[in-house]
Amino acid sequence: MSEVDMAVIKPEIMKSYIWLQTVDGSIQQVEQEIAMFCPMICHEVIQKGMGSSKNYAISLPQQVNPAMLSLILDYCRFHQVPGRSNKERKSFDEKFIRMDTKRLCELTSAADSLQLKPLVDLTSRALARIIEGKAPEEIREIFHLPDDLTEEEKLEPLKNATDDPRIRLLNRLYAKKRKELKEREKLKNVEVDEELVDDRSVDDLLSFINGDDGDSKGIKTSKSKKKNRRRKDLLKSTSAHEATKNHNKESNGLNSVCRSAEVGQILPGVGATTNLQDVEDDIFPNKNEFDDGDIDDEIDPTLKEKIDREVEDFARRLNSDWPERMQEILSLGQEKKPVHLSLNGKGS
Amino acid sequence: MSIVIKQREPSRLPSKADAEFDRISNLPGHVIDQILSRLPIRDAVRSSVLSRKWRYKWATIPCLVFDNHCFNFSSQDQSFIKNKLVNIIDHVLLLHNGPIHKFKLSHRDLLGVTDIDRWILCISRSSIKEVVLEIWKGQRYKPPSCLFNCQNLIHLELFNCLLKPPLMFKGFKNLKSLDLQHITITQDVFEKLISSCPSLERLTLMNFTGVTHLIIDAPNLQFFDIGGIFEDVSFLNTVHLSLISIGLYVNIDNEENGAQDNSSKLLRFFVNLPHIRRLEIQSYFLKYLAMGYVPSRLPNLCVDLNHLSIRIDFDDLEENTAALCLLRSCPNLQELEMLARPEEQSSMERSTNFWEDDHWSSLFAHLRLVKVSGISGVKSEMDFIKFLLSNSPVLEQLTVKPASQEGEWELMKELLRFRRASIYAEVIYLDP
Numbered sequence: 001m002s003e004v005d006m007a008v009i010k011p012e013i014m015k016s017y018i019w020l021q022t023v024d025g026s027i028q029q030v031e032q033e034i035a036m037f038c039p040m041i042c043h044e045v046i047q048k049g050m051g052s053s054k055n056y057a058i059s060l061p062q063q064v065n066p067a068m069l070s071l072i073l074d075y076c077r078f079h080q081v082p083g084r085s086n087k088e089r090k091s092f093d094e095k096f097i098r099m100d101t102k103r104l105c106e107l108t109s110a111a112d113s114l115q116l117k118p119l120v121d122l123t124s125r126a127l128a129r130i131i132e133g134k135a136p137e138e139i140r141e142i143f144h145l146p147d148d149l150t151e152e153e154k155l156e157p158l159k160n161a162t163d164d165p166r167i168r169l170l171n172r173l174y175a176k177k178r179k180e181l182k183e184r185e186k187l188k189n190v191e192v193d194e195e196l197v198d199d200r201s202v203d204d205l206l207s208f209i210n211g212d213d214g215d216s217k218g219i220k221t222s223k224s225k226k227k228n229r230r231r232k233d234l235l236k237s238t239s240a241h242e243a244t245k246n247h248n249k250e251s252n253g254l255n256s257v258c259r260s261a262e263v264g265q266i267l268p269g270v271g272a273t274t275n276l277q278d279v280e281d282d283i284f285p286n287k288n289e290f291d292d293g294d295i296d297d298e299i300d301p302t303l304k305e306k307i308d309r310e311v312e313d314f315a316r317r318l319n320s321d322w323p324e325r326m327q328e329i330l331s332l333g334q335e336k337k338p339v340h341l342s343l344n345g346k347g348s
Numbered sequence: 349m350s351i352v353i354k355q356r357e358p359s360r361l362p363s364k365a366d367a368e369f370d371r372i373s374n375l376p377g378h379v380i381d382q383i384l385s386r387l388p389i390r391d392a393v394r395s396s397v398l399s400r401k402w403r404y405k406w407a408t409i410p411c412l413v414f415d416n417h418c419f420n421f422s423s424q425d426q427s428f429i430k431n432k433l434v435n436i437i438d439h440v441l442l443l444h445n446g447p448i449h450k451f452k453l454s455h456r457d458l459l460g461v462t463d464i465d466r467w468i469l470c471i472s473r474s475s476i477k478e479v480v481l482e483i484w485k486g487q488r489y490k491p492p493s494c495l496f497n498c499q500n501l502i503h504l505e506l507f508n509c510l511l512k513p514p515l516m517f518k519g520f521k522n523l524k525s526l527d528l529q530h531i532t533i534t535q536d537v538f539e540k541l542i543s544s545c546p547s548l549e550r551l552t553l554m555n556f557t558g559v560t561h562l563i564i565d566a567p568n569l570q571f572f573d574i575g576g577i578f579e580d581v582s583f584l585n586t587v588h589l590s591l592i593s594i595g596l597y598v599n600i601d602n603e604e605n606g607a608q609d610n611s612s613k614l615l616r617f618f619v620n621l622p623h624i625r626r627l628e629i630q631s632y633f634l635k636y637l638a639m640g641y642v643p644s645r646l647p648n649l650c651v652d653l654n655h656l657s658i659r660i661d662f663d664d665l666e667e668n669t670a671a672l673c674l675l676r677s678c679p680n681l682q683e684l685e686m687l688a689r690p691e692e693q694s695s696m697e698r699s700t701n702f703w704e705d706d707h708w709s710s711l712f713a714h715l716r717l718v719k720v721s722g723i724s725g726v727k728s729e730m731d732f733i734k735f736l737l738s739n740s741p742v743l744e745q746l747t748v749k750p751a752s753q754e755g756e757w758e759l760m761k762e763l764l765r766f767r768r769a770s771i772y773a774e775v776i777y778l779d780p
Contacts, residue, residue: 105371112379120379127372128386136397143372145399 018045019057022066027057030073037076039115061113068110071103075119097126101142104130150178373401377408384409389418393440407443411450411478414440426457434463441470448474454482454507465492475500482507488532496520506531513537519544529554539563555597575630583620590623590652595630595659600639612641614670618677624650628657632689638666646677653678654714657685662728668702675712682714684736688722688729690751703731711769712740721749721778725759734766743770749778756780 017029018041035051036042044050044058051058060069078084078092099107104123111119131139140147375383384392384406392406414437433455451471453464464481471479472494479501483489488510496513501520505527512533523545533541533556542548543565550571551564562574562581569586575595583589614637618624627650629637656678660667675681718736723729737746748763750756760777768775 102369102371105375108379109371109375112376120382124379124382125386127383131383131395132387132391136394139395139398144368144370145373145402146370148400149397149403 018051019054020051020069021057021059022064022069023060023062024065026066027054028066028069029054033080034073034076037080037116038072039117041114061110063106063109063113065106065110067103068106071107072111072114072116072119076116079118093122097122101127101130105143373399377405380405381409385411389413389440404445408446409444410447411452412440412444412448413450413452415452415454416456429457430459433457434460437463437467441467448476450478450480451476452478452480454480454484456484458485459483461489464489468492469494472498477501478503480505481509483509488530493517503527511537511541513541517544519546521545522547524548525550527552528556531555532557534558535561539565542566582616586620587622589621590625592621592624592626593628593630594633595628596633596636597631599632600635612643613637613639614642614673615646618646618648618650621650622648623652625652626655627653630657630659632659634658634660634667634670635664638664638670642666642669642673644676645673650678651680654680654682656681656683657687659687659689661689661691662723662726662732663691665702668728672702676710679710680714681712683717684712684715685719686721686732688720688724688751690722701731702728703735712736712743714742715740716742716744717747718743718745719747719749721747722751723748723759724751725755725762730759730762733763737766737768737770737773737775739769740773741769743768743773745774745776747776747778750780752780 016032018032018035019027019029020035020041021027036045040061041051041058045052050056064072075096078096079089097104104126108120108123108127111123130142134142139145384395387395389412392409395406396403414433437453448471451467453459453467464483468479468481468491476498477500479495479498480503481489481491482505484507486508488508490510490512491506493514496517499521501523503525504520504523505525506529508530509528510532511528517540519541524547526541526545526548527550529552535558538556538559542551542563545566547568548566549568551566551569552571552573553562554573554575556576560579562578563584564572564582564586565584567585567587569589571591572586572589573591573593574581575593575597577598578596581594617637656674658671658674660671662668671686675684718740720729720733720736733746733748737743748759750759763775763777
């Protein structure tokens, strides 16, 4: 055919197509106006001149597999038509979004990689609707999330992002608690017959923790394990003391927010074994520095007292809002000799 | 749910079947932000216990909304609720990490002034774009001066507040939408506020104290919604204003003002509104417009006006005159709504033949939809409907809704008789 003849051919036949290649290598052609609805494809065509032939097919991001591409193109095919009413579009969207959670997540990822914002909005809304109002266990089940946080971590509000003495103090306390739990676990496994019923009330426990006689033996372990750190800490101890107060308020406070979430965790956790995970390094980068072995410490008694008071104060504040948690931790120790928590005339 | 002994998995990579794969945690951060932003704040924060990856995802959500739906408190104790609320907001703000673009606080329980001040200070440091503050109880709340330093503000909505910006306040350069309801603000502050927000496109003002003369100098204003008590309104420099809804909540007495000012409120109102598209005249505003001289038609026709809604007392001569002037001045009107104002004192019916006279030289050439409501079947009202039906050749629908069931049979019978210029016209009668 001569060029003149070509020019006479009706435009409907000469529909332009864009060539797209998905991550698995398969190539397909798509009508231009539909494909250009996606900003990323639009950019590739206009800025880089890609997509005009099979050899120059636009490589789509890896999140876009053929199934997702087909869904996205369905969406574009409907919405790129200008004459549709809002009601029609909304109705289409409602039907379009009905799919299982797995595909919904994949679709969100694929749409985001193609920068198709309206579709990302739609899928985000659908995912939010799925999450809303559900308990954490349900959400984990739906999305197959690993339940890889320890009980304590679920209660921990802050990330130890800085080398902050208050946070170190807090971390140390957590490390102690974790150690206590671990040891209790070991003992529990060994001495399974002994059953001591701990029928102290919550108030008793609280007043015990708060230390009626000022000498809270319950924190003895943490005191005895203090070594090097405390020398440096003492210099900052006064400021840390003040700071811990504020810090404590934060940690206590968030727990009231998170508590509704974690109560669901704690209650079934009572009586079950707690997680014996080691402390994660990313949370406690300073762990190595105060690795407490069983080294006896040569502590100057006055310093020791000061530290005692600090930690006790801190612990009191930390624990004063968590009666349930204390009850859980303490109740785990009920079936064996309380090695670390000597009860001052309460209970045994 | 059975209790499982949880062992830490040795490997991070899931060696499970494809169907069990966690697809959501690795979505890009901005997508997760979007998802979490759409949840009530409580659910969003709770996501921190889902898994290791989710611990801090909530902390970057860009919008924080604290309203009645956030929290379920079963307690009736006011101070308990208040403390809990304050506690929660404090902690969310403290633990939040990243820019906050939208902040909404709207809780029915009384909150302490210092608490709100503190929260506003916190968000003002965070390039905030939208602030909605609804103080349900208590006196008018005065936002601290740090609110006026938020130069990134695009939308500001205040309910039950007292506005007193600092002296150095130079306006919100990026503010596009301003919504002030139940506020106290002085005349100067109001004028300065409006004129110093050059990007302002939408202005809503309801129930305000302290401003009597509304002077609107806003070159980009498109939407204006106002209801309250004022003496005067004038638009300067509002070329783009296309949607106005204006209501004057106090009945002005024409006799008082009669002698002084003969200038036409109607003319002054429309002089700077060349592109008005939708106009709603509510409460007693038509009476205000009827003050002074009322021309038979506006000198510059409102050619873009296609929707007009007027609250009118059909028995009042001045109001009818003003309405007629308006109707003559919008040749392209497509939708009309006339709402009869129920008068408190049932004065002696001034039966006029206003709508019977032949005022009409042109027709409602484009009028398609009409709604007339709140009528009781008096002569002046029925005259108007008759007038309307016989002068609208392309009318598609006339909806009539009376104020009460009294006399509705008579009303309907009369309605049936009226001649209709449009062969397509449907006359729909709605129950009161």
